[in-house]
């Protein structure tokens with residue numbers, strides 16, 4: 001896997017900080033941190049110690065998801081293709097348009113890259129009331145879930161099925177896709193728990209995060225009103241339910257959110 005280069009206009013607005021990966025003895029391909037965004041200043045290698053810590057944690061979590069998904073794909077006779085992780089602050093160019101800090105973490109199927117704005121972690125802690133390492137890990141595992149859906153063709157089938165549907169029906173399908181990603185994150189959580197890698201409080205952190213970033217919670221925080229038809233991620237209760245479903249047995253096969261009547 002090669003290191004993708006930033007595709008920003010007007011030259012490099014950030015810099016690839018593979019040094020962070022080397023410093024922590026991690027695969028540099030895992031780590032691509034783009035700093036800056038706007039300003040057009042000279043590239044800088046100044047990475048705050050806090051960002052270093054987040055970058056390290058993120059890379060460790062990603063590596064753990066890779067172990068889990070390699071096993072899962074191999075068990076089905078398939079092969080897992082690892083996604084690339086892009087950490088950034090501010091904004092960054094992607095094959096899915098410009099990544100903005102306001103968007104939160106997202107996965108771009110077109111370049112199979114997971115984009116995580118580091119300031120989202122701050123938001124998660126300060127504004128959304130979901131502190132803790134495992135809460136952050138859950139967010140990464142959810143985005144990895146979207147990557148798995150892309151590899152399996154689930155995302156493409158959903159996008160196809162959404163053509164010609166009303167907005168409400170299309171959103172309902174998006175919710176099912178999101179809840180499946182939550183369930184996949186839960187299955188990975190089960191794998192960690194089996195290895196006795198979860199500390200006390202970790203599970204609560206993740207479940208808290210799953211609830212904190214439910215659409216209804218976010219909407220209430222945003223506009224004060226809740227509009228279920230516009231949900232694209234699912235309610236807090238739904239996200240919690242599907243994370244727990246994945247967590248229960250650690251089998252991604254339990255994550256069929258599409259055939260149940262009420263996900």
Ligand SMILES: [Zn+2]
Pocket residue numbers: 142143146178181
């Ligand atoms: Zn998602």
